[in-house]
Amino acid sequence: MEFPVITKKWGKSIHKLDIVYPNLYYGGVYSLAMLIFYNYVNSLNNWQCNRVYLDKGKLSAKLIGFTLNYELDYMNVIKILKLNKLPLTKDRDEILFAGGNCVTSNPEIYSELFDFLFLGEVEESLAKILDIYEKFKDKPTFLEKIKDIPGVYVPGKTKHKTYGIVKDLDKIIYPLYQPLPKILSKEFVFGSSFILETERGCPYKCKFCMLGSLSKSVRQRSLKKIKGIIDKGTKLNKRDKVIIYAPSFVHKDRKEILRYMLSKGLTFSVPSIKAETVDEEFISLVVQGGQKTLTLAPECNESLRFKIKKLVKDETFFKVVDYANKYKVKKLKYYFLLGLPGQTMNDLKETVELIKSLKTKFKGQTYVSFNPLVGKPMTEFSGIVFDKKKIKTQALYLKKELSKIGVKIKIPSVSSSEKEYKLANLKGSILRLR
Numbered sequence: 001m002e003f004p005v006i007t008k009k010w011g012k013s014i015h016k017l018d019i020v021y022p023n024l025y026y027g028g029v030y031s032l033a034m035l036i037f038y039n040y041v042n043s044l045n046n047w048q049c050n051r052v053y054l055d056k057g058k059l060s061a062k063l064i065g066f067t068l069n070y071e072l073d074y075m076n077v078i079k080i081l082k083l084n085k086l087p088l089t090k091d092r093d094e095i096l097f098a099g100g101n102c103v104t105s106n107p108e109i110y111s112e113l114f115d116f117l118f119l120g121e122v123e124e125s126l127a128k129i130l131d132i133y134e135k136f137k138d139k140p141t142f143l144e145k146i147k148d149i150p151g152v153y154v155p156g157k158t159k160h161k162t163y164g165i166v167k168d169l170d171k172i173i174y175p176l177y178q179p180l181p182k183i184l185s186k187e188f189v190f191g192s193s194f195i196l197e198t199e200r201g202c203p204y205k206c207k208f209c210m211l212g213s214l215s216k217s218v219r220q221r222s223l224k225k226i227k228g229i230i231d232k233g234t235k236l237n238k239r240d241k242v243i244i245y246a247p248s249f250v251h252k253d254r255k256e257i258l259r260y261m262l263s264k265g266l267t268f269s270v271p272s273i274k275a276e277t278v279d280e281e282f283i284s285l286v287v288q289g290g291q292k293t294l295t296l297a298p299e300c301n302e303s304l305r306f307k308i309k310k311l312v313k314d315e316t317f318f319k320v321v322d323y324a325n326k327y328k329v330k331k332l333k334y335y336f337l338l339g340l341p342g343q344t345m346n347d348l349k350e351t352v353e354l355i356k357s358l359k360t361k362f363k364g365q366t367y368v369s370f371n372p373l374v375g376k377p378m379t380e381f382s383g384i385v386f387d388k389k390k391i392k393t394q395a396l397y398l399k400k401e402l403s404k405i406g407v408k409i410k411i412p413s414v415s416s417s418e419k420e421y422k423l424a425n426l427k428g429s430i431l432r433l434r
Protein backbone atom coordinates (compact mmCIF):
# COMPACT_ATOMS: atom_id res chain seq x y z
CA MET A 1 0.00 0.00 0.00
CA GLU A 2 1.33 3.37 -1.01
CA PHE A 3 0.54 6.85 0.20
CA PRO A 4 -0.44 9.28 -1.24
CA VAL A 5 -1.77 8.05 -4.57
CA ILE A 6 -3.67 10.04 -7.15
CA THR A 7 -7.28 8.94 -7.37
CA LYS A 8 -9.83 10.50 -9.66
CA LYS A 9 -12.89 9.72 -11.70
CA TRP A 10 -11.75 8.52 -15.09
CA GLY A 11 -13.42 10.12 -18.09
CA LYS A 12 -15.22 8.07 -20.72
CA SER A 13 -12.21 7.51 -22.90
CA ILE A 14 -9.03 6.99 -20.95
CA HIS A 15 -5.61 7.12 -22.52
CA LYS A 16 -2.96 5.15 -20.68
CA LEU A 17 0.75 5.65 -20.29
CA ASP A 18 3.16 3.37 -18.41
CA ILE A 19 6.33 4.97 -17.11
CA VAL A 20 9.13 2.56 -16.25
CA TYR A 21 12.07 2.81 -13.87
CA PRO A 22 14.38 0.03 -15.04
CA ASN A 23 15.63 -0.91 -11.60
CA LEU A 24 14.30 -1.81 -8.18
CA TYR A 25 11.28 -0.15 -6.61
CA TYR A 26 13.08 1.05 -3.48
CA GLY A 27 15.31 3.31 -5.60
CA GLY A 28 12.68 4.23 -8.17
CA VAL A 29 10.32 5.80 -5.65
CA TYR A 30 12.82 8.66 -5.30
CA SER A 31 13.18 9.20 -9.07
CA LEU A 32 12.08 12.72 -9.90
CA ALA A 33 11.46 11.77 -13.55
CA MET A 34 9.02 9.03 -12.46
CA LEU A 35 7.23 11.49 -10.20
CA ILE A 36 7.04 14.13 -12.93
CA PHE A 37 5.31 11.69 -15.30
CA TYR A 38 3.03 10.32 -12.58
CA ASN A 39 1.88 13.77 -11.50
CA TYR A 40 1.66 15.47 -14.87
CA VAL A 41 -0.06 12.71 -16.85
CA ASN A 42 -2.54 11.99 -14.07
CA SER A 43 -3.35 15.69 -13.80
CA LEU A 44 -4.95 15.47 -17.24
CA ASN A 45 -8.64 14.60 -17.27
CA ASN A 46 -8.60 11.68 -19.63
CA TRP A 47 -5.19 10.20 -18.89
CA GLN A 48 -3.94 7.54 -16.52
CA CYS A 49 -0.25 6.97 -15.72
CA ASN A 50 0.99 3.79 -14.06
CA ARG A 51 4.47 3.35 -12.64
CA VAL A 52 6.34 0.14 -13.38
CA TYR A 53 9.66 -1.01 -11.89
CA LEU A 54 11.96 -3.95 -12.51
CA ASP A 55 10.41 -5.76 -9.54
CA LYS A 56 6.94 -4.21 -9.40
CA GLY A 57 4.06 -3.69 -11.80
CA LYS A 58 3.26 -4.89 -15.31
CA LEU A 59 3.17 -3.11 -18.63
CA SER A 60 -0.35 -2.72 -19.94
CA ALA A 61 -0.50 0.59 -21.84
CA LYS A 62 0.09 1.16 -25.53
CA LEU A 63 2.30 4.16 -24.79
CA ILE A 64 5.30 3.12 -22.67
CA GLY A 65 8.20 5.27 -21.49
CA PHE A 66 11.52 4.39 -19.86
CA THR A 67 13.56 6.75 -17.72
CA LEU A 68 17.28 6.07 -18.13
CA ASN A 69 19.81 7.84 -15.95
CA TYR A 70 22.24 4.99 -15.20
CA GLU A 71 24.09 3.09 -17.89
CA LEU A 72 24.01 -0.09 -15.83
CA ASP A 73 20.20 -0.10 -16.17
CA TYR A 74 20.34 -0.78 -19.94
CA MET A 75 20.19 -4.52 -19.45
CA ASN A 76 17.13 -4.15 -17.26
CA VAL A 77 15.24 -2.44 -20.08
CA ILE A 78 15.67 -5.57 -22.17
CA LYS A 79 14.76 -7.75 -19.19
CA ILE A 80 11.53 -5.84 -18.56
CA LEU A 81 10.51 -5.98 -22.22
CA LYS A 82 11.13 -9.73 -22.31
CA LEU A 83 9.26 -10.28 -19.03
CA ASN A 84 6.28 -8.44 -20.49
CA LYS A 85 6.55 -10.35 -23.77
CA LEU A 86 7.13 -7.25 -25.86
CA PRO A 87 9.21 -7.68 -29.02
CA LEU A 88 12.67 -6.12 -29.10
CA THR A 89 11.96 -4.54 -32.46
CA LYS A 90 9.84 -1.58 -33.48
CA ASP A 91 7.53 -3.96 -35.28
CA ARG A 92 4.86 -3.90 -32.56
CA ASP A 93 1.65 -2.02 -31.77
CA GLU A 94 2.99 -0.37 -28.63
CA ILE A 95 4.80 2.95 -28.87
CA LEU A 96 7.96 2.90 -26.78
CA PHE A 97 9.97 5.94 -25.80
CA ALA A 98 12.86 6.78 -23.46
CA GLY A 99 14.42 9.83 -21.86
CA GLY A 100 17.01 10.75 -19.23
CA ASN A 101 20.68 11.71 -19.15
CA CYS A 102 21.86 8.49 -20.81
CA VAL A 103 19.47 8.99 -23.71
CA THR A 104 20.28 12.68 -24.11
CA SER A 105 24.03 12.04 -24.16
CA ASN A 106 24.05 9.05 -26.53
CA PRO A 107 20.68 8.80 -28.32
CA GLU A 108 21.66 6.79 -31.38
CA ILE A 109 22.19 3.54 -29.50
CA TYR A 110 18.47 3.53 -28.65
CA SER A 111 17.16 4.21 -32.12
CA GLU A 112 16.55 0.56 -33.05
CA LEU A 113 14.51 -0.16 -29.95
CA PHE A 114 12.52 2.98 -29.13
CA ASP A 115 10.06 4.72 -31.42
CA PHE A 116 10.99 8.14 -30.11
CA LEU A 117 13.28 9.74 -27.55
CA PHE A 118 13.14 12.75 -25.30
CA LEU A 119 16.36 14.78 -25.42
CA GLY A 120 16.78 17.09 -22.44
CA GLU A 121 13.88 18.08 -20.22
CA VAL A 122 10.47 16.62 -20.97
CA GLU A 123 7.79 18.85 -19.49
CA GLU A 124 7.07 21.12 -22.43
CA SER A 125 7.27 18.47 -25.15
CA LEU A 126 5.29 15.91 -23.11
CA ALA A 127 2.16 18.06 -23.15
CA LYS A 128 2.33 18.28 -26.96
CA ILE A 129 3.03 14.56 -27.35
CA LEU A 130 0.01 13.53 -25.29
CA ASP A 131 -2.21 15.94 -27.15
CA ILE A 132 -1.14 14.48 -30.49
CA TYR A 133 -1.50 10.90 -29.20
CA GLU A 134 -5.12 11.59 -28.30
CA LYS A 135 -5.82 12.52 -31.91
CA PHE A 136 -3.54 10.16 -33.83
CA LYS A 137 -3.11 6.71 -32.29
CA ASP A 138 -1.96 5.18 -35.53
CA LYS A 139 1.79 4.80 -34.94
CA PRO A 140 3.25 6.04 -38.27
CA THR A 141 0.96 9.11 -38.26
CA PHE A 142 1.68 9.83 -34.59
CA LEU A 143 5.46 9.68 -35.14
CA GLU A 144 5.21 11.88 -38.21
CA LYS A 145 3.26 14.48 -36.22
CA ILE A 146 5.70 14.62 -33.29
CA LYS A 147 8.99 14.51 -35.20
CA ASP A 148 9.61 18.27 -35.14
CA ILE A 149 8.60 19.00 -31.55
CA PRO A 150 11.59 20.63 -29.78
CA GLY A 151 13.30 18.07 -27.52
CA VAL A 152 11.79 15.08 -29.34
CA TYR A 153 13.85 12.80 -31.55
CA VAL A 154 12.15 10.31 -33.84
CA PRO A 155 14.96 8.18 -35.31
CA GLY A 156 14.82 8.20 -39.09
CA LYS A 157 12.34 11.09 -39.19
CA THR A 158 13.72 14.02 -37.14
CA LYS A 159 16.21 15.93 -39.28
CA HIS A 160 17.79 18.18 -36.63
CA LYS A 161 18.10 17.17 -33.01
CA THR A 162 16.98 19.76 -30.47
CA TYR A 163 17.02 19.67 -26.66
CA GLY A 164 14.08 20.31 -24.39
CA ILE A 165 14.63 22.97 -21.76
CA VAL A 166 12.10 24.47 -19.38
CA LYS A 167 12.76 28.20 -19.29
CA ASP A 168 10.71 29.04 -16.23
CA LEU A 169 10.50 26.32 -13.58
CA ASP A 170 7.74 28.22 -11.79
CA LYS A 171 5.44 27.63 -14.73
CA ILE A 172 5.54 23.82 -14.77
CA ILE A 173 3.52 21.51 -12.57
CA TYR A 174 5.46 20.31 -9.51
CA PRO A 175 5.25 16.58 -8.68
CA LEU A 176 3.55 17.03 -5.31
CA TYR A 177 2.24 13.47 -5.06
CA GLN A 178 5.22 11.35 -4.03
CA PRO A 179 3.91 7.88 -3.18
CA LEU A 180 5.86 5.68 -0.77
CA PRO A 181 4.91 2.35 0.78
CA LYS A 182 3.51 2.67 4.28
CA ILE A 183 6.23 0.44 5.70
CA LEU A 184 9.74 1.37 4.63
CA SER A 185 12.65 -1.05 4.94
CA LYS A 186 16.20 0.28 5.28
CA GLU A 187 16.78 -0.02 1.52
CA PHE A 188 14.62 3.07 1.05
CA VAL A 189 17.64 5.29 1.62
CA PHE A 190 15.84 8.60 1.99
CA GLY A 191 13.17 7.13 4.25
CA SER A 192 9.88 8.96 4.52
CA SER A 193 10.92 12.21 2.84
CA PHE A 194 9.48 14.79 0.50
CA ILE A 195 11.66 15.58 -2.54
CA LEU A 196 12.23 19.26 -3.21
CA GLU A 197 13.80 20.24 -6.52
CA THR A 198 15.00 23.82 -6.13
CA GLU A 199 16.89 24.35 -9.39
CA ARG A 200 18.11 22.73 -12.60
CA GLY A 201 21.48 23.02 -14.28
CA CYS A 202 24.88 23.69 -12.79
CA PRO A 203 26.96 26.84 -13.30
CA TYR A 204 30.19 24.84 -12.97
CA LYS A 205 31.65 22.85 -15.80
CA CYS A 206 33.84 20.17 -14.22
CA LYS A 207 35.41 18.31 -17.13
CA PHE A 208 34.24 14.87 -16.01
CA CYS A 209 30.63 15.69 -15.20
CA MET A 210 27.76 14.90 -17.51
CA LEU A 211 25.34 17.00 -15.47
CA GLY A 212 27.52 20.06 -15.86
CA SER A 213 27.93 19.61 -19.60
CA LEU A 214 24.29 18.72 -20.29
CA SER A 215 22.90 21.70 -18.43
CA LYS A 216 22.57 24.49 -20.92
CA SER A 217 21.57 27.06 -18.32
CA VAL A 218 20.89 27.33 -14.62
CA ARG A 219 17.30 27.93 -13.63
CA GLN A 220 15.99 28.38 -10.11
CA ARG A 221 12.45 28.16 -8.79
CA SER A 222 11.41 31.37 -7.07
CA LEU A 223 11.51 31.45 -3.28
CA LYS A 224 7.76 32.05 -3.20
CA LYS A 225 7.11 28.98 -5.33
CA ILE A 226 9.51 26.86 -3.26
CA LYS A 227 7.81 27.86 -0.02
CA GLY A 228 4.45 26.90 -1.52
CA ILE A 229 5.81 23.51 -2.65
CA ILE A 230 7.23 22.83 0.83
CA ASP A 231 3.92 23.71 2.49
CA LYS A 232 1.70 21.73 0.14
CA GLY A 233 4.09 18.81 -0.40
CA THR A 234 4.87 18.04 3.23
CA LYS A 235 1.19 18.35 4.18
CA LEU A 236 -0.16 16.26 1.31
CA ASN A 237 2.43 13.50 1.77
CA LYS A 238 2.41 13.76 5.60
CA ARG A 239 6.21 14.03 5.69
CA ASP A 240 8.35 16.09 8.03
CA LYS A 241 11.64 15.52 6.26
CA VAL A 242 12.69 17.18 3.00
CA ILE A 243 15.41 15.98 0.62
CA ILE A 244 16.78 18.71 -1.62
CA TYR A 245 17.50 17.71 -5.21
CA ALA A 246 19.85 20.15 -6.94
CA PRO A 247 23.00 19.46 -8.97
CA SER A 248 25.09 21.82 -6.84
CA PHE A 249 22.53 23.66 -4.66
CA VAL A 250 23.68 27.15 -5.54
CA HIS A 251 20.18 28.63 -5.32
CA LYS A 252 20.47 32.34 -4.55
CA ASP A 253 18.01 31.95 -1.66
CA ARG A 254 19.35 28.66 -0.36
CA LYS A 255 19.81 29.86 3.21
CA GLU A 256 16.32 31.36 3.24
CA ILE A 257 14.93 28.02 2.00
CA LEU A 258 16.63 26.23 4.89
CA ARG A 259 15.48 28.85 7.42
CA TYR A 260 11.93 28.49 6.15
CA MET A 261 11.97 24.71 6.61
CA LEU A 262 13.34 25.13 10.14
CA SER A 263 10.58 27.60 10.94
CA LYS A 264 8.08 24.93 9.88
CA GLY A 265 9.66 22.32 12.17
CA LEU A 266 10.95 20.25 9.24
CA THR A 267 14.20 18.33 9.06
CA PHE A 268 16.09 18.25 5.79
CA SER A 269 19.07 16.99 3.90
CA VAL A 270 21.14 18.90 1.34
CA PRO A 271 23.17 17.36 -1.51
CA SER A 272 26.97 17.28 -1.68
CA ILE A 273 28.23 20.66 -0.46
CA LYS A 274 29.92 23.08 -2.84
CA ALA A 275 32.65 24.13 -0.44
CA GLU A 276 33.27 27.47 -2.15
CA THR A 277 29.65 28.56 -1.83
CA VAL A 278 29.01 27.88 1.86
CA ASP A 279 29.58 29.98 4.91
CA GLU A 280 29.32 29.36 8.62
CA GLU A 281 25.62 30.14 8.75
CA PHE A 282 24.85 27.65 5.99
CA ILE A 283 26.56 24.83 7.88
CA SER A 284 24.82 25.87 11.08
CA LEU A 285 21.44 25.72 9.30
CA VAL A 286 22.21 22.31 7.79
CA VAL A 287 23.11 20.93 11.22
CA GLN A 288 19.98 22.45 12.77
CA GLY A 289 18.04 20.71 9.98
CA GLY A 290 19.17 17.37 11.40
CA GLN A 291 21.91 16.43 8.95
CA LYS A 292 24.70 14.57 10.73
CA THR A 293 26.92 13.83 7.74
CA LEU A 294 28.27 16.40 5.28
CA THR A 295 29.57 15.39 1.88
CA LEU A 296 32.32 17.22 0.02
CA ALA A 297 33.92 16.42 -3.32
CA PRO A 298 37.56 17.54 -3.61
CA GLU A 299 38.00 14.90 -6.41
CA CYS A 300 41.82 15.00 -6.22
CA ASN A 301 44.81 17.10 -5.15
CA GLU A 302 44.68 20.84 -5.76
CA SER A 303 46.88 21.17 -8.85
CA LEU A 304 45.09 18.39 -10.74
CA ARG A 305 41.73 19.71 -9.50
CA PHE A 306 42.30 22.99 -11.30
CA LYS A 307 43.25 21.11 -14.47
CA ILE A 308 39.91 19.28 -14.47
CA LYS A 309 38.17 22.65 -14.08
CA LYS A 310 37.10 22.21 -10.49
CA LEU A 311 38.40 25.55 -9.34
CA VAL A 312 38.47 25.07 -5.58
CA LYS A 313 41.53 25.47 -3.38
CA ASP A 314 42.36 23.05 -0.56
CA GLU A 315 41.98 25.86 1.97
CA THR A 316 38.28 26.08 1.06
CA PHE A 317 37.73 22.49 2.23
CA PHE A 318 39.62 23.20 5.46
CA LYS A 319 37.32 26.16 6.08
CA VAL A 320 34.30 23.82 5.87
CA VAL A 321 36.03 21.42 8.29
CA ASP A 322 36.37 24.31 10.77
CA TYR A 323 32.64 25.01 10.52
CA ALA A 324 31.89 21.29 10.82
CA ASN A 325 33.91 21.16 14.05
CA LYS A 326 32.22 24.25 15.42
CA TYR A 327 28.73 22.82 14.81
CA LYS A 328 29.64 19.29 15.91
CA VAL A 329 29.04 17.53 12.60
CA LYS A 330 29.49 13.78 13.22
CA LYS A 331 30.80 12.60 9.84
CA LEU A 332 32.50 14.11 6.83
CA LYS A 333 32.42 12.14 3.60
CA TYR A 334 34.77 13.01 0.75
CA TYR A 335 34.51 11.97 -2.89
CA PHE A 336 37.67 11.50 -4.93
CA LEU A 337 38.40 10.24 -8.45
CA LEU A 338 40.81 7.64 -9.78
CA GLY A 339 42.00 7.19 -13.33
CA LEU A 340 41.96 10.89 -14.22
CA PRO A 341 43.93 11.79 -17.34
CA GLY A 342 47.45 12.77 -16.32
CA GLN A 343 46.95 11.64 -12.68
CA THR A 344 50.48 10.77 -11.57
CA MET A 345 51.93 9.02 -8.53
CA ASN A 346 52.83 12.46 -7.23
CA ASP A 347 49.16 13.51 -7.51
CA LEU A 348 48.18 10.46 -5.46
CA LYS A 349 50.79 11.30 -2.81
CA GLU A 350 49.43 14.84 -2.57
CA THR A 351 45.90 13.43 -2.35
CA VAL A 352 46.93 11.18 0.55
CA GLU A 353 48.54 14.18 2.29
CA LEU A 354 45.36 16.20 1.79
CA ILE A 355 43.21 13.44 3.28
CA LYS A 356 45.61 13.09 6.23
CA SER A 357 45.35 16.81 6.97
CA LEU A 358 41.57 16.87 6.60
CA LYS A 359 41.25 13.90 8.94
CA THR A 360 43.62 15.39 11.51
CA LYS A 361 41.72 18.66 11.54
CA PHE A 362 38.26 17.11 11.87
CA LYS A 363 36.99 16.01 15.28
CA GLY A 364 34.37 13.58 13.94
CA GLN A 365 34.67 10.56 11.64
CA THR A 366 36.18 10.80 8.17
CA TYR A 367 35.01 8.62 5.28
CA VAL A 368 36.61 8.62 1.86
CA SER A 369 35.24 7.23 -1.36
CA PHE A 370 37.30 6.85 -4.55
CA ASN A 371 35.37 6.39 -7.78
CA PRO A 372 37.05 5.37 -11.01
CA LEU A 373 36.57 8.04 -13.68
CA VAL A 374 34.11 6.95 -16.35
CA GLY A 375 34.61 9.15 -19.43
CA LYS A 376 31.07 9.93 -20.57
CA PRO A 377 29.79 11.22 -23.90
CA MET A 378 29.24 14.98 -24.13
CA THR A 379 31.76 15.65 -21.33
CA GLU A 380 35.28 16.94 -21.88
CA PHE A 381 36.52 13.49 -20.90
CA SER A 382 34.53 11.76 -23.59
CA GLY A 383 36.81 9.31 -25.36
CA ILE A 384 39.19 8.92 -22.39
CA VAL A 385 40.02 5.24 -22.29
CA PHE A 386 39.21 3.35 -19.08
CA ASP A 387 42.61 2.10 -17.92
CA LYS A 388 41.64 -0.76 -15.63
CA LYS A 389 45.21 -1.76 -14.82
CA LYS A 390 46.24 1.77 -13.83
CA ILE A 391 43.11 2.24 -11.74
CA LYS A 392 43.69 -1.02 -9.86
CA THR A 393 47.29 -0.02 -9.12
CA GLN A 394 46.14 3.39 -7.88
CA ALA A 395 43.46 1.77 -5.71
CA LEU A 396 45.98 -0.60 -4.09
CA TYR A 397 48.35 2.26 -3.31
CA LEU A 398 45.61 4.40 -1.76
CA LYS A 399 44.23 1.55 0.34
CA LYS A 400 47.70 0.83 1.71
CA GLU A 401 48.59 4.44 2.46
CA LEU A 402 45.24 5.43 3.93
CA SER A 403 44.94 2.33 6.11
CA LYS A 404 48.11 3.56 7.88
CA ILE A 405 46.16 6.54 9.19
CA GLY A 406 42.96 4.63 9.88
CA VAL A 407 40.81 6.28 7.19
CA LYS A 408 37.79 4.29 6.08
CA ILE A 409 38.01 4.11 2.30
CA LYS A 410 35.47 2.81 -0.18
CA ILE A 411 36.27 1.95 -3.79
CA PRO A 412 33.45 0.52 -5.92
CA SER A 413 34.17 -2.50 -8.07
CA VAL A 414 36.56 -1.51 -10.87
CA SER A 415 34.95 -4.11 -13.15
CA SER A 416 31.53 -2.58 -12.63
CA SER A 417 32.92 0.89 -13.49
CA GLU A 418 34.52 -0.59 -16.59
CA LYS A 419 31.15 -2.01 -17.60
CA GLU A 420 29.57 1.41 -17.04
CA TYR A 421 32.27 2.95 -19.27
CA LYS A 422 31.63 0.43 -22.06
CA LEU A 423 27.88 0.99 -21.90
CA ALA A 424 28.19 4.78 -21.77
CA ASN A 425 30.38 4.75 -24.87
CA LEU A 426 28.57 2.00 -26.72
CA LYS A 427 28.46 2.29 -30.49
CA GLY A 428 25.69 0.69 -32.52
CA SER A 429 22.59 -0.45 -30.67
CA ILE A 430 21.80 -1.50 -27.11
CA LEU A 431 20.18 -4.55 -28.69
CA ARG A 432 23.71 -5.88 -29.13
CA LEU A 433 23.68 -6.47 -25.37
CA ARG A 434 20.98 -9.13 -25.53
Ligand code: SF4
Pocket residue numbers: 202203204205206209210211212213247248
Ligand atom coordinates in the same frame (compact mmCIF):
# COMPACT_ATOMS: atom_id res chain seq x y z
S1 SF4 B 1 30.54 17.90 -10.50
FE1 SF4 B 1 28.97 19.10 -9.42
S2 SF4 B 1 29.74 21.19 -9.56
FE2 SF4 B 1 30.86 20.04 -11.12
S3 SF4 B 1 29.66 20.31 -12.99
FE3 SF4 B 1 28.94 18.44 -11.99
S4 SF4 B 1 27.18 19.05 -10.76
FE4 SF4 B 1 28.33 20.89 -11.28
